Amino acid sequence: MLIRRADPIESGEITSFDLFLRRREFLRGTGWAIAGAALAPTLACGAEGETAPPAPAAGVDANPLRADDEPTAFEDATRYNNFYEFGTDKSDPKRYARKLRTRPWSVAITGEVAKPGTIDLDDLLRPHTAEERIYRLRCVEAWSMVIPWLGIPLGEIIKRFEPTSGARYVAFKTLLDPEQMPGQRTGVLDWPYVEGLRIDEAMHPLTILATGMYGRELPNQNGAPLRLVVPWKYGFKSIKSIVEIRLIANEPPTSWNLRAPREYGFFANVNPDVDHPRWSQKRERRIGELRKRPTLPFNGYADQVAGLYAGIDLRKYF
Amino acid sequence: MVMSPARRTRALQILTLAGGALPAASLIVSARTYGLGANPVEQVTHITGDWALRFLLLSLAVTPLRRLFGWSWIAPLRRTLGLIAFGYACGHYLIYLGLEHFFDWQLIVEDVLERRYVTAGFAAFLCLVPLAATSTRGMIRRLGRRWVSLHRLVYPAALLAVIHFLWLVKSDLREPMLYAAVLSLLLGLRLWFRVLGARARKPIPDAAKSV
Numbered sequence: 393m394l395i396r397r398a399d400p401i402e403s404g405e406i407t408s409f410d411l412f413l414r415r416r417e418f419l420r421g422t423g424w425a426i427a428g429a430a431l432a433p434t435l436a437c438g439a440e441g442e443t444a445p446p447a448p449a450a451g452v453d454a455n456p457l458r459a460d461d462e463p464t465a466f467e468d469a470t471r472y473n474n475f476y477e478f479g480t481d482k483s484d485p486k487r488y489a490r491k492l493r494t495r496p497w498s499v500a501i502t503g504e505v506a507k508p509g510t511i512d513l514d515d516l517l518r519p520h521t522a523e524e525r526i527y528r529l530r531c532v533e534a535w536s537m538v539i540p541w542l543g544i545p546l547g548e549i550i551k552r553f554e555p556t557s558g559a560r561y562v563a564f565k566t567l568l569d570p571e572q573m574p575g576q577r578t579g580v581l582d583w584p585y586v587e588g589l590r591i592d593e594a595m596h597p598l599t600i601l602a603t604g605m606y607g608r609e610l611p612n613q614n615g616a617p618l619r620l621v622v623p624w625k626y627g628f629k630s631i632k633s634i635v636e637i638r639l640i641a642n643e644p645p646t647s648w649n650l651r652a653p654r655e656y657g658f659f660a661n662v663n664p665d666v667d668h669p670r671w672s673q674k675r676e677r678r679i680g681e682l683r684k685r686p687t688l689p690f691n692g693y694a695d696q697v698a699g700l701y702a703g704i705d706l707r708k709y710f
Numbered sequence: 711m712v713m714s715p716a717r718r719t720r721a722l723q724i725l726t727l728a729g730g731a732l733p734a735a736s737l738i739v740s741a742r743t744y745g746l747g748a749n750p751v752e753q754v755t756h757i758t759g760d761w762a763l764r765f766l767l768l769s770l771a772v773t774p775l776r777r778l779f780g781w782s783w784i785a786p787l788r789r790t791l792g793l794i795a796f797g798y799a800c801g802h803y804l805i806y807l808g809l810e811h812f813f814d815w816q817l818i819v820e821d822v823l824e825r826r827y828v829t830a831g832f833a834a835f836l837c838l839v840p841l842a843a844t845s846t847r848g849m850i851r852r853l854g855r856r857w858v859s860l861h862r863l864v865y866p867a868a869l870l871a872v873i874h875f876l877w878l879v880k881s882d883l884r885e886p887m888l889y890a891a892v893l894s895l896l897l898g899l900r901l902w903f904r905v906l907g908a909r910a911r912k913p914i915p916d917a918a919k920s921v
Contacts, residue, residue: 465748472748480882483747533880535749580882651881670877671825679748683812 452692456598458526459692461678464537466606468679473613474531475632476581477566477573484575485613492572492633494617503563503638506554513617519552520544522603527623529630530662530691532648536676541621542604547595555591555639562594563587563644564620565636581647587631588644588658589622592700598623598693601634624693626660657710661701662691666710719786726787730794733761734801751809758802759831763871765795766838767892770868774899789845792864796842803835827877834870837863868893 453460475485497513522542530536550562568584570576576583593599602621603610610616615632622629628648638644648656655669664674664687675684690697701709713721737757740746746753769791776784811818822832841863844850850857872893875886 468748476881480880482749535752578882578884670827672821677749677751682751682809 452688452695456693456696458524459528459538461526461528461538463526463540463606464679469537469539469605470611470613472679474533474627475575475613475615477575477583477585477633478613479575480580486611488574489612489616492612492616494612494633497617497635499618499634500636500638501550501553502636503640504556504559505550505639506556508553516549517544517603520548523600524607525598525600525621525623527598527621528691529621529623529627530676530687532626532628532656532660532668532673534671534673534676534687535679536687536691537679539621540606541600541602542607542610543600543602543621545597546599546601546620547597549601550594550637550639553639558641559639560591561640561643562589562591563636563638563640564589564631564634565638566631567633567635581651584635585631585647586644587620587629587646589620589629590643590700591639593622593697596697596700598696624662624690624697626656626662628656629660659701659706659709661697661706661710662687663689663706663710665689666707718783722783722787723790726790727794730765730791730797733757734798751805755802755805755810758798758805759875762795762798762802763868763875763889765791765798766864766868766871767889767896769795770864770893770896774896774903777903778899793842793845796838799835799838803832827874830870830877831874834867834874837867837870841867865897 471486472482473485474482475489478485478488495513498510499513499516500508500510502508522544524540524542526538526540528536529539546562564587566585567573568576570583589599600621602615602619603617605611605614610619615630618634619632620630620634629646643658646656646658648660649658662673667673673687676687677684688694737746737754741750741754769788772784772788772791775781807813807818811821821828823829841861844853844857844860853860872886872890875889876883879886
């Protein structure tokens with residue numbers, strides 16, 4: 393119904409994103425890496441090693457929009473969730489989220505925009521085509537998944553509402569309804585859940601609003617009907633069941649930062665060199681694997697996003 | 711048929727041991743039938759940790775129950791419950807060494823020194839080791855009065871175990887706080903018994919003065 397799957401390769405726009413995302417490789421002039429990346433991931437690895445050994449490693453994926461990693465089993469991705477609105481146990485969201493009514497659903501887009509308003513979700517999505525994006529998801533708790541999302545670049549949606557020059561940040565809000573979300577009757581977090589991005593992070597082509605995953609509608613426990621996905625940040629940034637998107641001038645408050653400012657920063661970029669005060673972020677357990685794997689800077693999207701943070705002390709602004 | 715006290719104690723201990731093995735058995739059965747969820751290592755770590763703490767608190771409940779209700783038959787179960795707790799603690803610790811860190815000793819030492827919840831958990835485990843080692847009848851006899859002093863280590867062990875839990879949760883403190891409340895109650899009762907005992911032994915100071 394809502395989710396119209398289109399082959400992402402067909403869209404000229406996406407190809408240009410591809411090019412945009414790989415612009416560093418072009419600038420570096422490592423033609424071999426590009427040729428290799430275009431052919432096969434295995435080839436890319438070989439080519440990379442042979443041609444320019446001292447150069448920084450090329451992107452983790454041949455195409456950052458479609459991670460080379462094996463997607464997590466659908467069953468695991470839908471039964472192991474952090475969605476405190478439905479309880480703090482990982483199995484609570486699957487058990488309790490079925491009560492959530494995801495239609496009708498409206499989203500308020502307000503603040504520093506020329507055309508603010510509250511819009512029905514179906515009307516909000518109608519002009520767009522959902523694209524499949526296979527992204528790594530790294531939780532701040534040191535586990536990770538690989539999810540094939542269906543979504544729309546957040547930037548495309550925001551542009552429709554014509555942000556003004558005062559729009560420097562984007563603030564998001566989850567539904568507040570303790571009737572439907574039993575976890576909101578507890579005080580584990582201040583409700584409703586709020587999150588935020590800097591405008592350049594929000595407009596980045598990797599940032600999407602997801603409406604589905606694994607080729608189907610988003611299950612309630614994964615943040616239906618509309619959630620944010622920012623693959624280079626810890627999972628808690630990717631706010632679920634969004635009812636409000638507000639463009640603002642100043643950095644908005646964010647839920648986990650309010651709860652424990654020493655432990656969860658506003659940026660929350662995946663960074664193996666900045667540990668959580670209580671545990672290491674150097675490694676992660678990919679769900680479905682036994683051995684741990686090293687955590688990659690910006691969750692493997694450094695080539696695409698590191699430039700957003702040039703000159704910023706990532707230890708201070710974690 | 712009337713059982714001798716010694717046989718009754720033995721039977722109670724065996725029953726307790728069987729009860730203590732139930733969580734482990736259910737873990738094994740569920741692992742073999744429908745699996746342990748999306749993150750089995752985390753699941754087993756949590757379950758063994760939970761039961762280690764629960765049995766440790768149960769072992770600490772024996773003395774207050776005996777004194778409050780005069781259940782003298784319960785006394786021998788203190789050791790059984792303590793050893794079950796130690797068994798789960800060993801499982802918990804082995805999983806941490808083997809499946810969290812794959813016996814990478816450098817990482818483990820770093821983890822124990824740097825992460826305060828790991829430090830607390832490790833210290834709790836260290837407290838339990840001499841208790842388990844000196845739990846035999848022979849050791850009790852050999853150590854005499856020192857055995858009693860040594861076994862006071864169970865208090866820091868329980869305290870550290872609860873702190874370990876409190877420090878590792880992200881924001882939902884309800885479960886570790888429940889254990890903290892139970893431990894406070896058990897320690898508070900001991901304090902209360904102590905005060906009562908002291909009053910019973912000593913004459914009241916004012917009365918002594920007036921003589």
